[in-house]
Amino acid sequence: METSFNEGELAFRDQVRAFLHDALPADIQRKTLRGLHLEKEDYVRWQKILYRQGWAAVNWPVEYGGTGWNATQKAIWADECARAGAPEVLPFGMKMVAPVIYSYGSEEQKQRFLPDILASNVWWCQGYSEPNAGSDLASLKTTAVRDGDHYIVNGTKTWTTLAQFADWIFCLVRTGGPEVKNQQAISFLLVDMKSPGITVSPIHTLDGYPEVNEVHFNNVRVPVENRIGEEGRGWTYAKVLLTHERTGIARVPQTRRRLEAARELAAETGDGGPTLLENPAFAQKLAETEIELLALEYTELRTLAAVSTGQAPGPESSILKIKGTEVAQQVDELHVEIAGYYGMPFVPEQFSDGFDGEHIGPGDAAASWLRYFNNRKASIYGGSNEIQKNIICKAVLGLGG
Amino acid sequence: METSFNEGELAFRDQVRAFLHDALPADIQRKTLRGLHLEKEDYVRWQKILYRQGWAAVNWPVEYGGTGWNATQKAIWADECARAGAPEVLPFGMKMVAPVIYSYGSEEQKQRFLPDILASNVWWCQGYSEPNAGSDLASLKTTAVRDGDHYIVNGTKTWTTLAQFADWIFCLVRTGGPEVKNQQAISFLLVDMKSPGITVSPIHTLDGYPEVNEVHFNNVRVPVENRIGEEGRGWTYAKVLLTHERTGIARVPQTRRRLEAARELAAETGDGGPTLLENPAFAQKLAETEIELLALEYTELRTLAAVSTGQAPGPESSILKIKGTEVAQQVDELHVEIAGYYGMPFVPEQFSDGFDGEHIGPGDAAASWLRYFNNRKASIYGGSNEIQKNIICKAVLGLGG
Amino acid sequence: MDFNYSEEQQMLADSVRRFVQQDYDFDSRRQVVDGEDFFSRAHWQTFAELGWLMVPFAEEDGGLGGNAVDLLPVMEEFGKGMVVEPFLPCAVLAGGLLAECGSDTQKAELLPALVEGRLQLAFAFAEPQGRFNLADIDCRATRDGDHYRLNGHKSVVLNGGAAEQLVVAARTGGDRCDREGISLFLVDVESEGVTRRRYKNVDGHGAADIWLRDVRVAEAARLGEEGKALPAIEKMIDRATLAVCAEAVGAMDSALEKTLEYTRTRKQFGRPIASFQALQHRMAEMFIECEQARSMLLMAATQLDANGGVAPRAVSAAKSRIGRAARAVGQEAVQLHGGIGVTDELDVAHLFKRLTAVQYLFGSTNFHTARFMH
């Protein structure tokens, strides 16, 4: 058993630190560290910096532009990015559709789509969920009916994060009729957002921001060549991806940064005399959260170690989703408690670009309430925590439905 | 809205206090306050004192020897008994079989059984559960086959508390064949424990005491006249009783006494310097438990108030069972924490009559671990807390099965 | 023992319920919240006409009696409907302090206007450095002849944007956190040196940060004795805490009801999600939380009325327990609604926001647990 870094790993860490120190723009860093909304331009600017460094696609195979880093290097990278306040890579292009394309796409599709994803020239969004499907992906209603060398797509996708900026959307659509078994009726389609018949309507989340959208398809014509792999196998491609997506979802480095920020803030926050950090109940909750995060970190390391010895991350990785979101939400609540009364004012514009008034309250107290509200989604989206427990029951504990 | 006592109620309380002060034997009080096992003789001695006072059967109708007290008086009585360290009335005769007898029994049965229960001449035990039935009473297997003016009873009852002392047992038995609908196949039978064919085998619970038993019936002949009410309606009688039994199950006075004891002990318990009561985490847990108990007390008062205005205690009273056992178990854990290392020694004989050695550890530290172990049963017996939640879902929230 | 409302209290509850049902559906409320004042002046007039603004006051002050229990039916229904009109900060809190500490002259001048809906008040107590400690007052009132000069910064003053008069807690003596030396002053918001920054809170209620810079206030505008105001402040904050607990109980009942409705109709894997036992048991636990919260509310209300309005441990026990329940019920309601639960479009999301705010208003759950302990 061996968990400390060797010399090569330490050198790599220093290299990463130096790069982040030099390359990360100060304005982007400030927004990330303070938990403010990043604009599209912020994300793209940072991704392009990474692209020029050759570090845009940490998880891709080297042949398509990946870094070739091992699991330890990837963990170091994630940790240092979180510490430095680098924005997270938006997953839709880089982590979601790209692996499907390089795993199951045709040679032509790879050449057509991957370079633009790598260089952040194209913004992708995800079209899985539907208004009445939720975590039950197999009951999708959006149809794609073959018409010569096109599909005609009709239906509505929802919870589509940041679709307002997207150039392309990848969708699960129903290509089989009612006689086909549910899971074999679904195909994986790439759709140009500029296609006639697509409209996007924003959904405001609890923090007042239109973070997600409904995307409506009204007789949208999609060339058959935009289908990934075989017709009727879309669900299989998506599922493999969902399992692979589990590593990193624990979000340990990000949560640790916010936990440390909570400790620092609590030490500066008066509590009617002593500081909030000296309040026994607060301090106890902070310590318990820190301990839970430590456990989560090692659960993730165990999963990564299993991956590095060739085992695919199994359904045990559902723990990473459940605990990852639970601990992050606990940290959110520490920040809510720190903000106290100053969490209540709802002035979201003060956290946007161009606001030049005076903020209400100390630091970004009010932002922490918005973040708490917004982050309740974490245990719902991406396979709700209830669904994750079902997976554990079925696939790990052998408990039938 | 009015919750304080009026003058008559205060006078009643004083009368109760004076009686308890004079009549409660010191040796019985000591055992109760220290959480030690009471012997059969202890229970009977105290019940006979109550009988002579006319206060043995608090809940019975006056015509059969009940006190005629209203809900407030009953609450005062329960509270004062707990404070004084009076043993609880064992429920099997007084609270379980007697109400069935006076509600559904024949005149002859009432005259034959009730006076001996009232005077504590006869010790009863309960035969509901069976080895494979658990909380699912409708799937009982013990059979009673008619043979002239007798039933021939065969089967096994389990979790029969203190059956080793019992003179009589009341049972649910299956009198209908497999063609009869489950709940209409069950009858309510009173059985003399001296009947040939009955054997009792003890089950040791976690505290090492044979608190419960299996009672085996091997061709036991029971006169038909010992059946309560109609054949096939036993389940109905038992169910009505189970609902009525819900008030008082919150056990607020008993839990409060143990909570106060925990506070006193913690104030005397060193914690490597300051006292345990000054330990922030312990003090916080104590306060939260106290608050939960206060909520439970008022939930019970609300239920009693509804009863006193003529509404039967509805399925909402399942809350009293769930929260009553949860809070009691929380208090058990406070005592476990107070005992520390001295909870570990397993010397149950030091808590029995006749032990004249020196106790291990301070006070009854070791008894508190045994009590914690034993009281895990509280959330299992008498309709497990899971079953209570099912009842709330079905009967209160209207959620189907 | 009797936990039923009196006939008058029941009529009051019915009247508020009717208002909420008829005039305060989710869309109407949204318009109110998005309006200029963050509440509706027309609704406020209705409150006055229906006599609701008299509820917090004793009969001799022109009120209906002013028991703590009387607040429950009104606040519970407000909680169910997420009513944002400033009944709590204006009538219960600032009005309550006026009735408690004011001279006959002060009361005669202001209370009728308040009760008739013509006067908006707010109580400015919290400060940026003090969190929930009511004695942590750094705002200073220094004597200047027969006047005082006030200097300080007040945080998140509920109804502070709409108020015409402020009741300001300021220090005439002692240091931060001293119990002695705190006084109350009536301050006209138009006075020179008063600056306000108005905003809406996350729960749709209006509030403001208020800065006082050399604000000149006549001695006659002091409420009660100099330096002795803290007990009255604590008493009125406890009363307001009870009121917000009642509101939370109403909001929780509503959140549970909406969750039951939603899970009965929403289908997944071909079945209503309410048929999944794991979710059923969680809703049973929500129900238990609601009932335990209601019990604590009744406990604190009866204790307050039995003890002349002073029952700090009872109020803190209630706030602590109800805060825990509000957290659990609010979070579970959102989680069980799934994706739609985190959108601004659904009423349950707004119940969740209000249930978050009530956990911190007048002291967090931690604060009140600690206050109960000591």
Add this chain to the structure above:
Amino acid sequence: MDFNYSEEQQMLADSVRRFVQQDYDFDSRRQVVDGEDFFSRAHWQTFAELGWLMVPFAEEDGGLGGNAVDLLPVMEEFGKGMVVEPFLPCAVLAGGLLAECGSDTQKAELLPALVEGRLQLAFAFAEPQGRFNLADIDCRATRDGDHYRLNGHKSVVLNGGAAEQLVVAARTGGDRCDREGISLFLVDVESEGVTRRRYKNVDGHGAADIWLRDVRVAEAARLGEEGKALPAIEKMIDRATLAVCAEAVGAMDSALEKTLEYTRTRKQFGRPIASFQALQHRMAEMFIECEQARSMLLMAATQLDANGGVAPRAVSAAKSRIGRAARAVGQEAVQLHGGIGVTDELDVAHLFKRLTAVQYLFGSTNFHTARFMH
């Protein structure tokens, strides 16, 4: 990073697992626990012969290496089988102190006997007044020429009944709770003035209360420097804490497995109770607890080995988290077994008792959370 056991560690785990499966089924264990010594001398000889008693020691002390991680495979399997033989108090704890503080002479005299199974040791540290504070030592050792005289009372000394020699922590200077002034002494249990009250603990492990009354001990029997023993004590208690954490992880895995088995076969309302979703989700939560506990165990073990055996915050974080898991998993295992879960006849009830004991051994969950905080 590599979380797999080495080949040697894996062989060790296999060897202990075989022993538990073949010789330590529930009925055999019951006989051992009910026996005269509360453990089996024959089993102890087996432990010695299979080399398990060498595991805690460095090679130069005649051991196998003595890393913290090496303890894990042994203790985990012991936890699954609820093994009561005194490996932890005798070999890990008292033996560990001997190896850490003893002179070459002392080690040469005693360690071979221990490793060969011929010597039973116990470490007497806790006292009635001190709970979990290792510095709260009131037992006194006063100089008497080239001897000491020991006076004091030691609580719940694990293996204290079977031990032939005790390692006693006693004060040669300072006051209760001072970090300085604590020394260690080897005391023969046959010495004049030693009184023992032997008993079995709730988890079946043997223990004793021990009174020392003017017990005369030669200076040569002191382990290590006078008055400087606390750091070594803390180090060895931390190591024992890790060992008991490993035992708990094994016991939890076993409790979950038995619960899964039971709920799959036990029927209610015509269905296996494992098919009820509310119970399924609770078992999923038990699984998560088991996994988080295992992660903390590996964290603490690797931290200890990376820091020369001194990693108090890591050990306390692990003990705190594993204590919480032990509580949750133990209680849920009993609850999901229903009635049979609270009887002495079922193995899961005894797992529950041991999982309760491990929550308090070497400091409760609260104690270790606080130690992690400071």
